Amino acid sequence: MSDIALPFRPRGATQEHPVARVALVGAAAVFVVLFLLLPLITVFAEALKDGISAAIAAITEPDALSAIKLTLIAAGIAVPLNVTFGLSASWAISKFDFRGKSFLVTLVDLPFSVSPVVSGLVYVLIFGMQGWLGPYLRDHDIKIIFALPGIVLATMFVTFPFVARELIPLMTDQGRDEEEAATSLGASGWKTFCRVTLPNIKWGLLYGVLLCNARAMGEFGAVSVVSGHIRGQTNTMPLHVEVLYNDYQFVAAFAVASLLALLALVTLAVKTFLEWRYADEIAAVHKH
Amino acid sequence: MSLVVESVAKRFDRFPALKGVSFTAPKGCFLALLGPSGSGKTTLLRILGGLEFAESGRVKFEDIEWLALPARERRAGFVFQQYALFRHMTVAKNIAFGLEVRGRGHRPPRAEITRRVEELLSLVQLEGLGTRYPSQLSGGQRQRVALARALAIEPRMLLLDEPFGALDAKVRKELRHWLRHIHDKTGITTVFVTHDQEEAMELADLVAILNQGTIEQIGTPAEIRRAPASEFVADFIDSTADVRPNLVIATFEPRSAHA
Numbered sequence: 001m002s003d004i005a006l007p008f009r010p011r012g013a014t015q016e017h018p019v020a021r022v023a024l025v026g027a028a029a030v031f032v033v034l035f036l037l038l039p040l041i042t043v044f045a046e047a048l049k050d051g052i053s054a055a056i057a058a059i060t061e062p063d064a065l066s067a068i069k070l071t072l073i074a075a076g077i078a079v080p081l082n083v084t085f086g087l088s089a090s091w092a093i094s095k096f097d098f099r100g101k102s103f104l105v106t107l108v109d110l111p112f113s114v115s116p117v118v119s120g121l122v123y124v125l126i127f128g129m130q131g132w133l134g135p136y137l138r139d140h141d142i143k144i145i146f147a148l149p150g151i152v153l154a155t156m157f158v159t160f161p162f163v164a165r166e167l168i169p170l171m172t173d174q175g176r177d178e179e180e181a182a183t184s185l186g187a188s189g190w191k192t193f194c195r196v197t198l199p200n201i202k203w204g205l206l207y208g209v210l211l212c213n214a215r216a217m218g219e220f221g222a223v224s225v226v227s228g229h230i231r232g233q234t235n236t237m238p239l240h241v242e243v244l245y246n247d248y249q250f251v252a253a254f255a256v257a258s259l260l261a262l263l264a265l266v267t268l269a270v271k272t273f274l275e276w277r278y279a280d281e282i283a284a285v286h287k288h
Numbered sequence: 289m290s291l292v293v294e295s296v297a298k299r300f301d302r303f304p305a306l307k308g309v310s311f312t313a314p315k316g317c318f319l320a321l322l323g324p325s326g327s328g329k330t331t332l333l334r335i336l337g338g339l340e341f342a343e344s345g346r347v348k349f350e351d352i353e354w355l356a357l358p359a360r361e362r363r364a365g366f367v368f369q370q371y372a373l374f375r376h377m378t379v380a381k382n383i384a385f386g387l388e389v390r391g392r393g394h395r396p397p398r399a400e401i402t403r404r405v406e407e408l409l410s411l412v413q414l415e416g417l418g419t420r421y422p423s424q425l426s427g428g429q430r431q432r433v434a435l436a437r438a439l440a441i442e443p444r445m446l447l448l449d450e451p452f453g454a455l456d457a458k459v460r461k462e463l464r465h466w467l468r469h470i471h472d473k474t475g476i477t478t479v480f481v482t483h484d485q486e487e488a489m490e491l492a493d494l495v496a497i498l499n500q501g502t503i504e505q506i507g508t509p510a511e512i513r514r515a516p517a518s519e520f521v522a523d524f525i526d527s528t529a530d531v532r533p534n535l536v537i538a539t540f541e542p543r544s545a546h547a
Binding site: 181 | 338359370
C-alpha cells in the first residue's frame with residue numbers, strides 16, 4: 001500500500017501541525033512535573049531531610065502510631081460498608097426501572113458536590129452536644145462526635161460515591177441480558193448475582209474500592225470537624241500531619257505525610273499491575 | 289392442544305404492547321411469531337419466558353398454569369437476540385451453567401455435566417471449542433452456543449428472539465435449516481420471533497402474524513398463503529417478500545459492539 005511514492009507527505013485529517021503537537025505535549029509534561037511530580041518528591045525529600053532514622057522515629061512515636069491505627073480502623077469500617085451500599089445502589093439503578101431513579105443518582109453524587117467541612121458539620125449538628133440527638137446520646141452515654149463513630153460516619157459520607165460512581169456506568173452498559181439469561185436457566189437471584197453480575201463488574205468494583213480506600217484514609221475536612229483533634233485518641237493520619245506541621249515539626253509532619261503519599265502510590269501501582277496482569281480478561285468482559 | 293394462550297394483555301407506560309392475545313398450538317410444534325417491529329411479538333415471547341409479566345390473561349402449557357410459575361422454575365430455554373452469553377465464562381461453562389446452578393440434590397454429578405456439555409457441543413457442531421470465550425467466536429458460533437446453553441436444561445419449551453437477526457444472510461440460511469433439524473430431533477415445543485416472513489414461512493409449522501398487539505391470523509404457512517385473513521396479512525406477506533428485510537438488516541447492525 002505505502003510503496004507508491006508521493007510528492008508530499010499527506011497529513012491525516014486528525015493530525016496537528018508538528019509545532020502544535022510539540023507545544024501541546026510540552027505543556028502537558030510541564031504541568032505534570034510542576035503540579036504532580038514535584039510536590040510528591042518534596043514530601044519524601046522533606047521527610048528524609050534529617051535522615052531515615054528521624055523519619056522512622058516520627059512515624060513510630062505513640063501519637064503517630066495511634067493516628068495510623070485510628071485511620072486503619074476507620075477505613076476498615078467505612079470501606080466495606082460503602083462497598084455494600086455502593087453495590088446495592090448501582091444494582092438498583094442499573095438493573096431496574098423505578099420512580100425517583102434520577103433523584104437517587106443525584107443523591108449518590110451529593111457528597112462530591114458538598115464541601116467536606118459541611119458534611120462534618122451536619123453530623124455535629126445531629127449528634128453533637130447541642131445537636132438534635134445530643135441530649136439523648138448524653139443520657140445514654142453514647143459518644144459519636146469527637147469519637148470513632150463520628151469519624152467513621154464522616155468518612156463514609158465523603159467516600160460514598162466512589163464505588164457507585166465506578167459501577168453505575170459499567171453495569172448500565174452491560175444491561176440486563178445476562179441476568180435474564182441466568183434466571184431463565186434456573187439461577188436464583190443470589191446465584192445470578194454471584195456468578196454473573198459480580199464477575200462482570202469485579203475490575204470496576206476493585207478500582208472503586210481502591211479509590212474509596214485511598215480517599216477514606218486521606219480524608220481531612222469532614223473528619224477534622226467531628227474528630228476534636230485529641231492527640232493519641234481521635235487524630236487520624238491527615239489530622240496528625242496538620243498538628244505536627246502547626247507545631248513546626250516539619251520533618252515529622254512530612255514523614256507521616258509520606259506514608260499517606262505512599263498509600264496513594266501503592267494504590268496506583270496495584271491498579272496498574274492488575275490491569276496489566278488481567279488485560280485479556282478485562283478486554284473480554286468489555287468487548288464481547 | 290398443549291400451549292393455550294388466553295387473552296394475554298400487557299402495557300408499557302399506557303402504551304398497549306399486547307391487547308388480549310389468544311391462540312392455541314399443539315405440543316412439539318414449531319411456532320413463528322411474525323410481525324413488524326412494535327407488533328408485540330417479542331413482548332409475548334418474553335411473557336412466555338417469564339421475563340415480562342402479563343397484566344391479564346392466562347397461559348396453560350402441558351396442563352401447567354404457566355404464568356404462575358416464576359421464570360426460573362419454568363425450564364423455558366430462552367435464546368436472546370444478542371445471545372447474552374456469559375462473557376467471563378468459557379463456552380463449556382456457559383453451556384453447563386443451567387446444570388451447575390441447580391440446588392443440591394438436583395444437580396447432576398460433575399462427570400455427568402461434562403458429558404452433557406460434550407454431547408451438546410457436538411449437537412451444535414462446536415466440538416473442541418469448549419475452552420474458548422464468547423468474544424473469540426463468530427456470530428454464528430455464538431448463536432449455536434446460546435442454543436446449546438438453552439438446551440442443556442432440558443427445556444419444556446424453547447423460546448428464540450430473532451434468532452438470526454444479527455447474522456449475515458449466508459449464515460442465516462445455514463442456521464435456519466439446522467435449527468429446524470434440531471427441533472425435529474428433540475421434539476421440544478419451540479416459539480420463535482421474527483420479522484422476516486420468508487424465514488417464518490419456510491421454517492415453521494404454525495405462523496402467528498401480529499400487528500399492533502393483536503394476532504391478525506394464525507395458521508400453517510400454506511393456509512396463510514392461500515387465504516390471508518386480512519389486508520394487513522396479505523400486504524405484509526407480499527411486501528416483505530419484495531423488500532427482503534433480511535438483507536437490509538444484515539448490513540445494518542445498530543449494536544455493532546456485539547457483532
